[in-house]
Amino acid sequence: MAASVIEGLAAKTPAPRMATRALLHNSNRQPIDDAVVLWFPGPASATGEDVAEFHVHGGRAVLAAMFDAIAAFDNVRPAEPGEFTRRAFENGKLDLTEAEGLDDLIHADTDRQRRQALRQLKGLLGDRARDWRERIIAASALIEAGIDFSDEGDVPTELIAPALEKVRALHDEIKNALAGQGQSERLRDGLVVAIAGPPNVGKSTLINQLARREVAIVSPHAGTTRDVIEVQLDLDGYPVTVIDTAGIRETSDPVEQEGVRRARARAAEADLVLWLADSGAAKPGHGGTTPTWLVRNKIDLVRTQSGEGGSTPEFRISAARGDGLSELITALVDFAHDYFGTSEGGLISRTRQRGLLQETVDSLQRSIDVVGQGEELAAEELRRAATSLGRLLGRVDVEDILDVIFREFCVGK
Numbered sequence: 033m034a035a036s037v038i039e040g041l042a043a044k045t046p047a048p049r050m051a052t053r054a055l056l057h058n059s060n061r062q063p064i065d066d067a068v069v070l071w072f073p074g075p076a077s078a079t080g081e082d083v084a085e086f087h088v089h090g091g092r093a094v095l096a097a098m099f100d101a102i103a104a105f106d107n108v109r110p111a112e113p114g115e116f117t118r119r120a121f122e123n124g125k126l127d128l129t130e131a132e133g134l135d136d137l138i139h140a141d142t143d144r145q146r147r148q149a150l151r152q153l154k155g156l157l158g159d160r161a162r163d164w165r166e167r168i169i170a171a172s173a174l175i176e177a178g179i180d181f182s183d184e185g186d187v188p189t190e191l192i193a194p195a196l197e198k199v200r201a202l203h204d205e206i207k208n209a210l211a212g213q214g215q216s217e218r219l220r221d222g223l224v225v226a227i228a229g230p231p232n233v234g235k236s237t238l239i240n241q242l243a244r245r246e247v248a249i250v251s252p253h254a255g256t257t258r259d260v261i262e263v264q265l266d267l268d269g270y271p272v273t274v275i276d277t278a279g280i281r282e283t284s285d286p287v288e289q290e291g292v293r294r295a296r297a298r299a300a301e302a303d304l305v306l307w308l309a310d311s312g313a314a315k316p317g318h319g320g321t322t323p324t325w326l327v328r329n330k331i332d333l334v335r336t337q338s339g340e341g342g343s344t345p346e347f348r349i350s351a352a353r354g355d356g357l358s359e360l361i362t363a364l365v366d367f368a369h370d371y372f373g374t375s376e377g378g379l380i381s382r383t384r385q386r387g388l389l390q391e392t393v394d395s396l397q398r399s400i401d402v403v404g405q406g407e408e409l410a411a412e413e414l415r416r417a418a419t420s421l422g423r424l425l426g427r428v429d430v431e432d433i434l435d436v437i438f439r440e441f442c443v444g445k
């Protein structure tokens with residue numbers, strides 16, 4: 033199909049994989065654009081199928097004329113979101129983790145997201161998972177050979193012991209890989225940091241400083257902020273959403289009450305709370321399990337004061353003047369670094385991947401546990417472990433998730 037379209041529009045089929053200039057025409061011989069065309073005959077193409085590429089001048093009228101001209105061919109329709117990648121996947125050009133990496137790369141906002149996505153696209157996880165899967169299948173073959181070998185149902189231990197050794201090693205290897213991952217899958221969504229505290233302590237002033245623009249209204253009146261205000265920051269390559277909230281206090285104003293309710297809810301969902309307080313205020317107690325840093329603001333108004341110390345970090349800043357902000361930002365970057373656990377080896381970029389690796393570890397553990405009750409049971413658990421990795425790679429049993437995964441892609445990818 034692609035062959036007849038490129039032949040029809042460019043009046044010739046370009047040499048494979050050679051950028052070729054062509055004046056494109058529609059079926060009425062009307063010229064459309066002076067373009068560069070590329071012809072990738074399958075299977076040596078991104079999708080594995082024939083692919084024609086038209087590099088045209090991107091104006092709306094040019095695109096409309098191109099779509100009209102292409103739609104005039106039979107059996108041609110616009111691609112669905114992610115359809116090219118899906119075909120590449122179905123033709124074995126990519127495994128599912130690599131397809132996920134491609135999607136993440138397209139959506140990456142920050143440098144660390146980009147690097148993580150590229151590692152995934154280049155098969156960082158896929159290659160490990162393939163290796164693990166082959167080794168599990170090999171161990172399972174050993175056990176099954178043992179089962180076949182024994183006629184009375186009593187499998188000789190010298191056949192099972194080496195297989196079990198391999199399974200133990202695999203279990204430890206995958207478990208350790210998983211444990212060392214931090215929350216690298218959270219890098220896709222980023223870290224949420226809520227600025228909370230009593231009214232008028234300078235929360236909105238702080239978010240404006242962090243955003244380097246006036247996102248929130250600042251005023252000397254307590255109760256200025258009511259809606260939750262969000263800004264996206266790129267802190268040393270980490271995606272961080274900072275939210276400014278209403279000052280928390282008892283109030284009879286129903287609008288402010290709603291603001292306080294939202295402030296509490298958002299702070300509870302955040303990954304980190306910056307609890308802003310006046311420089312002289314007593315150290316507040318805080319409930320909840322969210323990590324919370326005490327940030328004392330307006331230090332420009334007091335002469336000197338020593339920190340109270342304690343287990344939670346404490347910062348002293350002047351949001352208005354900028355004192356202490358670079359220390360606060362450095363600490364946020366360190367927090368993000370620990371949180372995401374993104375040493376350059378970040379293996380996992382999705383909860384789906386983490387879940388399947390965990391399933392694999394659990395099945396391997398069970399297979400070790402049940403081998404005493406019967407080798408068939410152990411072999412069955414090994415098959416489960418291999419299936420989990422097969423799902424991770426998108427090689428088995430995945431029809432149900434493919435739609436979900438590829439739906440997130442852009443059209444044209």
Ligand SMILES: Nc1nc2c(ncn2[C@@H]2O[C@H](COP(=O)(O)OP(=O)(O)OP(=O)(O)O)[C@@H](O)[C@H]2O)c(=O)[nH]1
Binds near residue numbers: 230234236251332
């Ligand atoms: N001197 C001094 N004033 C500050 C500082 N930070 C903020 N302010 C002032 O404190 C007042 C309140 O600041 P906001 O940023 O609106 O405080 P807020 O915590 O967002 O207040 P609500 O939205 O009402 O909860 C304003 O007049 C700011 O100019 C600071 O570091 N030093």
Ligand SMILES: [Mg+2]
Binds near residue numbers: 250256277278
């Ligand atoms: Mg405010």
